[in-house]
Every structure is written in C-alpha cells, then in structure tokens.
Amino acid sequence: MASLWEYANPLKFMRTTDWLLPVVAVAAVVTTATGLTWGFFFTPDDFRQESTVKIMFIHVPAAMMAINAWVMMLVASLVWLIRRHHVSALAAKAAAPIGLVMTLIGLLTGAVWGQPMWGTWWAWDPRLTSFLILLLFYLGYIALWSAIDDPDTGADLTAVLCLVGSVFAVLSRYAALFWNQGLHQGASLSVAPGTRMDWAYKAPLYISMVGFGLIFLALVLAGTRTEIRARRMKALVARERMV
Amino acid sequence: MRLNVTNLACARGGFALLEGVGFSLSPAQALVLRGPNGCGKTTLLRTVAGLQPALAGEVSCPPESIAYAAHADGLKTTLSVAENLSFWAAVYGTRGIDAALEQMNLRALSGRAAQNLSAGQKRRLGLARLIVTGRPVWVLDEPTVSLDAVSVALFGDVVRAHLAGGGMALIATHIDLGLPEADILDLTPFKATIPHHGSGQFDEAFL
Amino acid sequence: MIALLVRDLRLAFRAGGGFGLGLAFFLIMAVLVPLGVGPEPDILARIAPGILWVGALLACLLSLDRIFALDFEDGSLDLLATAPVPMEGVVSIKALAHWLTTGLPLVLVSPVLGLLLYLPPQAYGWLVLSLALGTPALSVIGTFGAALTVGLKRGGLLLSLLVLPLYIPTLVFGAEVVARGAQGLDVATPVALLAGITAGAVALLPFASALVIRINLR
Numbered sequence: 001m002a003s004l005w006e007y008a009n010p011l012k013f014m015r016t017t018d019w020l021l022p023v024v025a026v027a028a029v030v031t032t033a034t035g036l037t038w039g040f041f042f043t044p045d046d047f048r049q050e051s052t053v054k055i056m057f058i059h060v061p062a063a064m065m066a067i068n069a070w071v072m073m074l075v076a077s078l079v080w081l082i083r084r085h086h087v088s089a090l091a092a093k094a095a096a097p098i099g100l101v102m103t104l105i106g107l108l109t110g111a112v113w114g115q116p117m118w119g120t121w122w123a124w125d126p127r128l129t130s131f132l133i134l135l136l137f138y139l140g141y142i143a144l145w146s147a148i149d150d151p152d153t154g155a156d157l158t159a160v161l162c163l164v165g166s167v168f169a170v171l172s173r174y175a176a177l178f179w180n181q182g183l184h185q186g187a188s189l190s191v192a193p194g195t196r197m198d199w200a201y202k203a204p205l206y207i208s209m210v211g212f213g214l215i216f217l218a219l220v221l222a223g224t225r226t227e228i229r230a231r232r233m234k235a236l237v238a239r240e241r242m243v
Numbered sequence: 244m245r246l247n248v249t250n251l252a253c254a255r256g257g258f259a260l261l262e263g264v265g266f267s268l269s270p271a272q273a274l275v276l277r278g279p280n281g282c283g284k285t286t287l288l289r290t291v292a293g294l295q296p297a298l299a300g301e302v303s304c305p306p307e308s309i310a311y312a313a314h315a316d317g318l319k320t321t322l323s324v325a326e327n328l329s330f331w332a333a334v335y336g337t338r339g340i341d342a343a344l345e346q347m348n349l350r351a352l353s354g355r356a357a358q359n360l361s362a363g364q365k366r367r368l369g370l371a372r373l374i375v376t377g378r379p380v381w382v383l384d385e386p387t388v389s390l391d392a393v394s395v396a397l398f399g400d401v402v403r404a405h406l407a408g409g410g411m412a413l414i415a416t417h418i419d420l421g422l423p424e425a426d427i428l429d430l431t432p433f434k435a436t437i438p439h440h441g442s443g444q445f446d447e448a449f450l
Numbered sequence: 451m452i453a454l455l456v457r458d459l460r461l462a463f464r465a466g467g468g469f470g471l472g473l474a475f476f477l478i479m480a481v482l483v484p485l486g487v488g489p490e491p492d493i494l495a496r497i498a499p500g501i502l503w504v505g506a507l508l509a510c511l512l513s514l515d516r517i518f519a520l521d522f523e524d525g526s527l528d529l530l531a532t533a534p535v536p537m538e539g540v541v542s543i544k545a546l547a548h549w550l551t552t553g554l555p556l557v558l559v560s561p562v563l564g565l566l567l568y569l570p571p572q573a574y575g576w577l578v579l580s581l582a583l584g585t586p587a588l589s590v591i592g593t594f595g596a597a598l599t600v601g602l603k604r605g606g607l608l609l610s611l612l613v614l615p616l617y618i619p620t621l622v623f624g625a626e627v628v629a630r631g632a633q634g635l636d637v638a639t640p641v642a643l644l645a646g647i648t649a650g651a652v653a654l655l656p657f658a659s660a661l662v663i664r665i666n667l668r
Contacts, residue, residue: 133615133618136611137615140611140612140615143611143612144598144608144612147599147602147604150256150257151257153665153668156662156665157598157665160598160658160661160662160665161598163658164616164655165615165616168616168618169615171619171647172619172622174619175619175623175643178623178626178640235257239258292532294528294531294532295668296668307534310532311532313525313528313529315523315524315528316524317521317524317525319457319526320524322460322461326457326460329453330453330457331529331533334453334454334530334533334534334535336534372529376533
C-alpha cells in the first residue's frame with residue numbers, strides 16, 4: 001500500500017490529477033446539475049414559502065462549502081507547517097478564492113431569500129454576522145498571499161495566519177452569538193436547515209451538497225495544478241536569468 | 244573553539260545560490276569572502292549567523308559565539324551614540340562601552356544623536372557594537388563601505404586587535420579591507436550548478 | 451529585555467516617535483461622532499460604549515505598523531534576531547511597549563471622552579475596566595499582525611485588513627461590558643470572556659509572532 005504522502009510530491013500529484021481532475025469535474029457537473037434540476041423543477045412548493053424555498057438548494061450547499069473550505073485550508077496549512085509538502089501549501093492557496101466565492105454565494109442567496117421571507121436583505125443575526133466575518137478572514141488570507149513574493153515565505157506566513165485566524169474565527173462566532181442575544185433577546189431569524197424537512201426536499205438537497213463538494217474538489221485540484229505550473233514557470237524564468 | 248562550515252548550500256528567494264561551501268576558522272584567523280555581486284556572500288553570512296536555514300550542510304561553532312553585522316548598522320537615529328551602544332551592551336549582557344568608544348575613536352561623539360553623524364561615523368558606531376558584544380566570532384558584511392582611508396585603517400587595527408585576543412572574523416567584501424594577512428576564499432567556484440532541465444519534472448521548482 | 455523596553459519607550463517619547471498620535475485620534479473620534487450623529491444626549495449615551503471601543507481599536511491600529519517596521523528598515527531586527535534574547539521575548543516586549551504608549555493612555559483618558567458622549571455615570575468604572583482588560587489583547591494581536599507584514603511594501607493597509615477581523619471578539623466583549631454596565635445589568639460574563647481572550651492572546655500569540663518574524667527575516 002503506497003503512502004498517502006506520495007501524492008504530496010508535485011510530480012506524482014500532476015500525474016494523478018491528469019486523469020483524476022476530468023473524472024471529478026464531470027462527476028461534479030453531473031451531480032450538481034441533477035441535484036439542482038431536481039430541486040428547482042421536481043419538488044413541490046412550500047405551503048408558506050412557496051417557490052422561494054428552492055433557493056435553499058444553492059444556499060445551503062454553498063454555505064456548507066464556505067466553512068468546509070476554511071477547514072480544508074486549516075488542515076492543509078497544518079500539513080505544510082509540519083511536513084513541508086509544497087502541494088499542501090499550494091492547495092490551501094488554491095482553496096481560498098473558492099471558499100471566498102462560496103461565502104459570497106451564501107450571503108447573496110441568503111439576501112435574496114431573506115427579502116421575501118423576513119422582509120429584509122440583511123439582518124445582524126449571529127449566523128449572518130459570522131459569515132460576514134468569515135468573508136473578512138478569507139479576504140485577509142488572500143491579500144497576504146498576494147502581497148508576498150517569495151513562495152515559501154508566503155506559504156509559511158499564510159499558514160500561521162490560517163491557524164491563528166481559525167482560533168479567532170471560532171471566537172468571533174461565539175462572540176456574535178453572545179452579542180446578538182445580549183442586545184436583542186431571543187429574536188433569532190435563522191431557519192435551521194434540515195429540521196422538519198420532507199424527504200422530497202432532503203434528497204435533492206443532499207445531492208446538491210455532494211455536487212458542491214465535488215465542484216470544490218475539482219476547482220481546488222485545477223487551482224493547485226495552476227499554482228504548481230506557475231511555480232515551475234517562475235523557477236525556469238529565474239534559471240534562464242542565472243545562466 | 245573553531246567555526247567549521249562543511250558542504251554548505253544556501254538559497255535566496257527559493258533558488259540555490261551556493262553549494263558545497265566549506266571552510267574552517269580557528270582562533271586569531273580572519274577569512275575574507277570574495278566574489279562578484281549577487282554571488283551569495285550576504286546569503287552565506289546570514290546562513291552562518293543563523294538567520295536563515297541552510298539547504299544542506301552544516302555550520303558548527305559553540306553556541307552564542309557569533310556577532311553578526313549586516314549592511315545596515317541598526318542604529319536608532321534619535322538616540323545618542325552612547326545610548327545606542329549601551330543598549331547593545333545590555334542586550335549582550337556585557338559591561339562598559341568605554342573600550343569600544345575608545346577603539347573606534349568615537350569618544351568625542353558619544354553624546355551626539357546618531358542622526359547627526361556622517362555615513363562613516365555611523366559605520367564606525369556600527370562596528371563599535373561588535374566590540375561591545377564581546378563575542379569571539381565576528382561575521383561582517385561589507386564592513387568598510389563608506390569608510391575613508393583613515394577609518395579603514397582604524398577598522399583593520401580593530402580587527403587585528405580582536406584576532407590577537409583569540410577572536411575570529413569572517414568578512415564578505417569586494418573592496419580592500421586593509422587586512423593583508425587575512426585568508427581569502429573566492430566564492431565563484433561554489434556557485435550552485437543548475438540541475439539538468441528539459442526533463443519535464445515538476446518537483447525541480449521546489450527546494 | 452528591560453533594555454529593549456527602555457529603548458523602545460525612549461524612542462517613542464523622543465521627537466518623531468509618534469507618541470500621542472493614537473491619543474489625539476481617539477479624541478478627534480469622540481468629537482467627530484457627535485458632530486455627525488447630532489447632539490441628542492440619549493442617542494449619544496446609547497452609542498457611547500460602542501463608539502469609545504471602536505475608537506480605541508482604531509487608535510491602536512494607527513501605530514501598529516511602527517512596531518517592527520522601523521527596526522526592520524534600519525537593520526536592528528536582524529541584529530536582535532542574532533542577539534542572545536529569545537524572539538518570543540522581543541515580540542512580547544514590543545507589544546508591552548506598544549500598550550504602554552498607546553493602550554494605557556487610552557484607558558486613562560477614556561472617562562473624559564465618556565463625559566463628552568454622555569456615558570451614564572454607572573458605566574465609567576466598567577469603561578475603564580474593560581479598556582484596561584481589553585487593550586493589552588489589542589496590542590498583542592496587533593503585534594502579530596505587524597510581525598506578519600514586516601518587510602512588505604504595502605504593509606500598512608494589509609495590516610489593517612489582517613488585524614481588524616482578529617479584533618472582533620475583543621471588541622464585542624469589551625463594548626458589551628460597557629453597554630451592560632450602562633444599563634445596570636450583570637457584567638460578569640463579558641468581563642470574564644474579555645479577560646480570557648486577553649490572557650489567551652498574551653500567553654500564546656507571542657510564539658506565533660516570533661515564528662512569523664523569524665520566517666520574515668530569512
């Protein structure tokens with residue numbers, strides 16, 4: 001049994017993803033298309049929310065991936081700091097913009113959903129606030145990557161920021177909960193997904209979630225491949241200059 | 244008490260500059276590193292001083308024996324000469340800055356703020372810091388830049404006095420130091436070889 | 451260590467050291483807000499805790515980039531890194547010096563600014579207490595941000611983007627202490643959480659800051 005760490009070798013990673021990426025990409029498109037088509041056109045309207053409920057099939061998977069992408073970056077950063085595998089650092093770099101977009105999709109679809117349901121585009125609800133804060137963390141992480149020239153220094157610094165940021169993101173989440181309860185007691189607007197939900201909704205929702213997960217995976221693989229190529233190109237250019 | 248550098252390879256900005264560098268310094272010996280601009284003199288010194296990790300090889304010397312002086316002198320412009328030196332004396336846990344002031348001919352300037360010193364006087368103050376550290380191994384990067392002939396001679400005397408007291412000096416420079424007795428190591432032959440490329444390997448970009 | 455603290459304080463108080471800038475900013479903030487919001491005492495009294503805390507936070511932010519940038523430019527950071535002092539100690543001292551020159555003055559003048567903003571009398575004690583407990587965390591977290599961006603050309607703006615999200619928990623609990631104190635509610639929970647964040651940050655973040663400085667000096 002080959003060790004998992006072999007895939008941390010850039011060459012091995014490129015070879016594997018040569019065939020793996022198309023497979024994942026096709027699977028992502030098929031699964032997401034199935035989940036969304038089922039969800040949009042073959043589910044009944046909610047008796048209270050009518051067809052607006054169907055925003056859920058984008059909103060919930062995107063919000064889920066927004067958090068999962070950060071967790072994946074955290075794990076990848078730890079792997080980089082502990083085992084110094086370059087692919088890991090580059091995968092974390094590639095995941096950040098995707099996580100940012102997922103957060104944005106979550107916030108925007110939430111606003112579109114919230115307007116008819118709650119009569120407001122935005123509310124300082126703990127869950128919404130936490131997502132806005134998560135957006136700030138993504139922005140900081142991406143900005144730090146883009147500010148540093150040396151790739152290994154960038155990987156180290158962003159990895160430390162990701163670790164420290166994770167702790168503060170969790171603290172901010174609890175601070176947001178505390179803050180909102182403190183100011184307006186018990187006026188939580190958020191709808192807990194998955195509760196009292198019929199299988200007619202659950203099935204396409206789960207399929208969409210898997211689809212979004214696969215989209216994330218495909219984009220991270222593609223992004224990591226791009227980063228590896230960019231890194232190699234940089235090395236080759238520098239080498240030309242040295243000769 | 245020796246400084247041994249064996250098979251050292253070091254990198255700057257993710258690219259190997261030098262490899263296979265080896266030398267040894269024993270007490271009362273000075274070694275001058277030479278080579279064209281960009282050949283890795285500063286990088287080598289920073290590696291020896293422990294500021295950056297070596298790609299390969301090792302630097303062995305007793306702990307807490309190296310005093311490093313970079314291009315920049317690390318002077319605080321609003322502090323006086325004496326205040327600047329006293330700070331470093333306190334950091335290194337040594338006493339008395341008088342000897343250093345005397346040797347670098349800074350006594351008359353001791354009350355003056357560092358911002359009012361000329362470039363050469365600042366450099367002398369930066370070198371006086373080395374005396375204050377009390378460390379046996381001096382690692383110096385271009386120590387005589389912006390010094391006039393008299394000050395270069397003064398610097399040569401200070402290094403000689405340091406060597407005479409059993410010290411060592413590792414100096415990178417491309418101009419004359421006024422230290423004819425020092426050994427010279429040309430870094431040009433140690434330039435890192437470029438690995439054969441065209442193989443399409445993706446790991447070659449990752450050190 | 452003590453020598454480093456003395457040197458940093460001396461540099462801050464000498465000409466061009468920038469001491470008092472944060473304090474002046476804090477004062478201007480407390481003058482501008484009523485001008486923007488209007489002079490109604492009940493509105494000002496309600497927003498005073500938040501305004502004072504946000505003001506303190508921004509005033510701290512103002513001087514963060516000086517913590518390491520000057521030492522990096524003149525080369526003393528390299529020399530400190532090779533000196534017989536642990537980098538963790540250096541960053542802790544830097545944070546302490548920043549707090550003494552920025553955070554502590556803010557704590558001391560905050561009651562005067564509370565007066566300008568009609569802060570209810572029963573909240574003054576909590577305002578001073580919350581700032582005294584919270585501003586050390588702002589300095590330590592800010593030192594981490596400054597360590598991350600040392601040596602970067604566009605460091606200043608990036609520093610705010612990195613540090614402000616990290617300030618959120620401190621801001622929330624700090625302002626909450628004052629707001630609850632003003633309403634005469636129980637403040638034990640937010641005080642404990644605020645103190646907890648500060649204690650955790652002071653104990654752990656210097657290790658991250660020192661690691662990051664060493665990486666940046668490579």
